[in-house]
Amino acid sequence: MGDTAIFRDPAGRTKADIEAGDELLPKFDKDGLLGAIVTDEAGAVLMFAWMNAEALARSLETGVAHFWSRSRNRIWVKGEESGNVLRIREARIDCDQDALWLKVAVDGAGVACHTGARSCFYRAIVPGDAGGFRLVASDH
Amino acid sequence: MGDTAIFRDPAGRTKADIEAGDELLPKFDKDGLLGAIVTDEAGAVLMFAWMNAEALARSLETGVAHFWSRSRNRIWVKGEESGNVLRIREARIDCDQDALWLKVAVDGAGVACHTGARSCFYRAIVPGDAGGFRLVASDH
Numbered sequence: 213m214g215d216t217a218i219f220r221d222p223a224g225r226t227k228a229d230i231e232a233g234d235e236l237l238p239k240f241d242k243d244g245l246l247g248a249i250v251t252d253e254a255g256a257v258l259m260f261a262w263m264n265a266e267a268l269a270r271s272l273e274t275g276v277a278h279f280w281s282r283s284r285n286r287i288w289v290k291g292e293e294s295g296n297v298l299r300i301r302e303a304r305i306d307c308d309q310d311a312l313w314l315k316v317a318v319d320g321a322g323v324a325c326h327t328g329a330r331s332c333f334y335r336a337i338v339p340g341d342a343g344g345f346r347l348v349a350s351d352h
Numbered sequence: 353m354g355d356t357a358i359f360r361d362p363a364g365r366t367k368a369d370i371e372a373g374d375e376l377l378p379k380f381d382k383d384g385l386l387g388a389i390v391t392d393e394a395g396a397v398l399m400f401a402w403m404n405a406e407a408l409a410r411s412l413e414t415g416v417a418h419f420w421s422r423s424r425n426r427i428w429v430k431g432e433e434s435g436n437v438l439r440i441r442e443a444r445i446d447c448d449q450d451a452l453w454l455k456v457a458v459d460g461a462g463v464a465c466h467t468g469a470r471s472c473f474y475r476a477i478v479p480g481d482a483g484g485f486r487l488v489a490s491d492h
Contacts, residue, residue: 231467236477236485247387247400255395257444260387260451272477272485304397304490306472307465311400313473325447327371332446333453337376337412345376345412350444 218265222309231307239310240265245280248312250324253301258324259332261290263312275300277314295320358405362449371447378408379450385420388452390464393441398464399472401430403452415440417454435460 222230222237230237240246245262252258261279263271267287270278277298281288291297298316305312318324325332336350362370362377370377380386385402392398401419403411407427410418417438421428431437438456445452458464465472476490 234475234487236487249389249397249400251391251395251397255391255397257389257391257395257397257453260389260446302490303477304473305475305477305487306400307467307469307474308472311472313397327447329447332448332451333444334447335374335445337443337445347374347376347445350442 218269230309236305237309238265238268238305239308241310243282245282246310246312248277248279248314250277250298250314250316253315253317256331257333258298258316258318258330259290268312271300271314272303277316290324291319294323294326296323298324358409370449376445377449378405378445379448380405381450383422385422386450386452388417388419388454390417390438390454390456393455393457396471397473398438398456398458398470399430408452411440411454412443417456430464431459434463434466436463438464 219236219238222239225237238246244264246268248261248263249257250259262282264280267278267280277290277300278287279290297319300314300316302315303312323330334349335347337345338348340346359376359378362379365377378386384404386408388401388403389397390399402422404420407418407420417430417440418427419430437459439459440454440456442455443452463470474489475487477485478488480486
């Protein structure tokens with residue numbers, strides 16, 4: 213699952229070190245993964261994907277978003293086939309350093325979703341006619 | 353971990369049902385959880401948290417964001433103590449229905465992070481002076 217020793221280990225660090233410090237101490241989950249929220253520069257959420265330590269290191273070093281595919285069990289560069297590569301304009305980490313926010317510019321056709329949609333979040337959840345909920349197309 | 357039977361089960365459904373249909377078929381992970389990205393209406397990412405089926409149902413029914421706390425092992429209403437309740441303006445689901453995007457208005461002081469910051473994502477990752485990476489404060 214990649215070498216988490218690429219980054220310093222947050223184990224044993226204080227809450228203040230993690231929440232208020234300037235050290236990058238990413239906290240990978242029990243599968244060695246960290247969630248990454250991808251938005252465009254205007255703030256539309258484009259996709260959500262996972263990084264292991266190696267994907268995070270490659271993303272930060274190259275400025276091109278790399279993820280860990282849980283289905284294919286390998287590192288992938290988003291857009292490696294479609295050309296819709298994600299150029300990282302800013303990477304932020306949250307308070308407890310277990311989630312990332314990447315602001316990106318999308319190469320090529322500007323499409324982030326494998327369905328051809330610009331964003332993976334192309335449906336809103338609304339009340340159903342007979343109770344429950346249904347989905348409706350929702351553009352940005 | 354809550355009753356996933358609150359929602360229809362995506363198992364056995366086609367990719368087209370899940371990706372292109374109007375049925376809400378949330379895919380909870382092996383721990384019964386779904387990741388929820390929370391942004392304000394302008395698109396700033398405020399926080400990332402987890403929902404089980406019950407938290408999702410309560411969120412959609414009440415319009416107030418409920419999450420599942422993995423540390424406290426219970427449902428929680430964000431802001432139940434601080435007053436910074438999240439009012440859901442729109443809920444979207446992604447292509448494979450395993451991640452949510454909530455656009456919210458924050459009650460009270462408008463603060464989403466337990467540290468007192470408006471957003472949990474208050475630090476950007478930048479190159480370190482001696483290699484590696486460090487964190488710097490970053491406002492919206």
